[in-house]
Amino acid sequence: MPSIGFERIERVPIPSLGVTYERWRHPCGATHLHLACADQHRSFSVAFRTPPDDDRGLPHILEHTALCGSRRYPVRDPFFKMLRRSLQTFMNAVTFPDMTAYPFASQVDKDFTNLLAIYLDAAFRPNLDPLDFAQEGHRLERIEGLEGEADRWQRKGVVFNEMKGAMDSTDAQVEQACARALLGDTIYHFNSGGEPEAIPLLTHADLVAFHRRCYRPANACFATYGDFAPERLHAALADYIADDAGVPLPAPLPQPVTALKRTLRVPVPQAAGQDEREVASARIAWAWGDAADLDEALTGELIDRLLLGHAGAPLRHALESSDIGRSIDGSGYAAHYRSGMFSAQMDGLAVADYGRFAALVDTTIAGIATTGVPADELAAALHQLELTRREVGGDSYPFGLELC
Structure with missing residues (x-):
């Protein structure tokens, strides 16, 4: 089957x-x-650059609404119908801080072909019905009052309710505040999932315009894995490429940030009589190079293993053996943004102990920088990292999607 318009520009065997x-x-x-x-x-995935312009949750609400029916499949919620009827081994849609992805996998070729058609039409020709926007995004719904009480209006919506729950988490608030502090001059200042107080400001017209700008073949990266001829995808894309509106593409993703270490404080609601240790959390974070640079990312993962990878690792041991707090969840290297980030976090501490926490982190890391890491620990961490990278499966994703 000839490729329609696509040119193969690279071909590299990877025996490992x-x-x-x-x-x-x-x-x-x-x-x-x-x-x-x-x-x-x-396996298949299509990803679009969807940089947010604000906190209204446009990328997240579009991810949901696009799956509520399309031109070729105008049925109600074809995505959820296929979850029940398909032989798929994985189906999902995910909003990231700077992109949105639609992955699936199947072991049956006919099923794979059907899912491919549904996913492509959902991405490029969704109905984006105003009622689906109200269901998935936000709406005002009248709640009948009890006897003798007036009716009241309540804000609802799938994404609105989801983000209310998500942003009630102290970890989520600290993570978002950390992104604002370290990466504040970039798109990562905004919450692509949506802040509950900002979501009601989003309009259906904004949703349609965002789709027109971002969900286009020119702004897409397709990934496939397995016994699948690439030309099959190229043929399936021909009509959608012909329909490309040609409007300006989203801005390129920002360059990595090289900010120095910063500390930040985020106010968290505290119930009357509640011990501040139940809600307080402290984090020190560093911007860590380019997350898209393999050397930078592997170095971040290696440092994570050396400092936090086991009970005797120096930073983990120093924090967990102290009497400052109860948990170091949230610590480590992460590559959620274009800039990687390394964090040391302590939950369940008193506000008065923030200074002790910061001093302990600085002292521990300075000591490691001075004395170095024993050669056997470095070798063990490298070995574990290599095994993790070579492992086939073992995660919640099919192997093909792990690679994609």
């Missing part, structure tokens, strides 16, 4: 993974990354 990497490019700007192998457990 048993795949051959291929990169295809279309003149419109669409990119297709294919991992060719004999595995019948095929």
